[in-house]
Amino acid sequence: MPGTVLLLAASPVGRGCLVDAASVLPVLAAVPPAVLSGTDTANVVELADPLEPQAVLTRLRAAAAAPGPLTVYVAGQLQLDRRQRLPHLALARTTPSTVRYTALPWHWIREELRLRPSGATTLLLDLHADHETWQWLRTSPLDSGRNNAVYGRVAPPPARRAVAVPSYMRGVATILRSGHRPPPDELHQQA
DSSP states (O other), rough: OEEEEEEEEEOOOSSSSSSOGGGGHHHHSSSSSHHHHTEEEEEEEEEEEEEEEEHHHHHHHHHHHHHOOOEEEEEEEEEEEEETEEEOOOOOOOOOOTTTSSEHHHHHHHHHHHOOTTTSEEEEEEEOHHHHHHHHHHHHHHOTTTTTTEEEEEEOOTOOOTOEEEEEEEEHHHHHHTOOOOOOOHHHOOO
């Protein structure tokens, strides 16, 4: 059965950018789809610095509805919305005051993946949190759903005026470019 791969790299443009998420996409895109998915064949959807949360939701919904294994690679930046204090994946137009309207609520990811069979979904995450979100994460876990295998890291904000690199995801991509995909837990350890 063919697999499905969703490559999502998202971070705001301008001063609010904490991580150059899209810099890892060329390395991931060079990996054969079958290696990205761990199946014989795969469909790959790539989203680089998307503008609209609804557009991301549409692609996520389509990927979640596809039969077979789903692997989701996410590199980006987490921010809290000011009203509900919920984590969001910041998109290209996101600013601290517009998180609620221009970023992808993290619970949308969880909800779209919740109906998938247990063990059929793997998330590989390389996320950087702003200061407020980093403090929130100390007491609240980032819930990605109980049926999903989740690997990766959430890093604290980089030094002031610095832009971080998604080094975990770059490590994953480098390992996968060898043409061999180890099991996700081994891949995580090696990256």
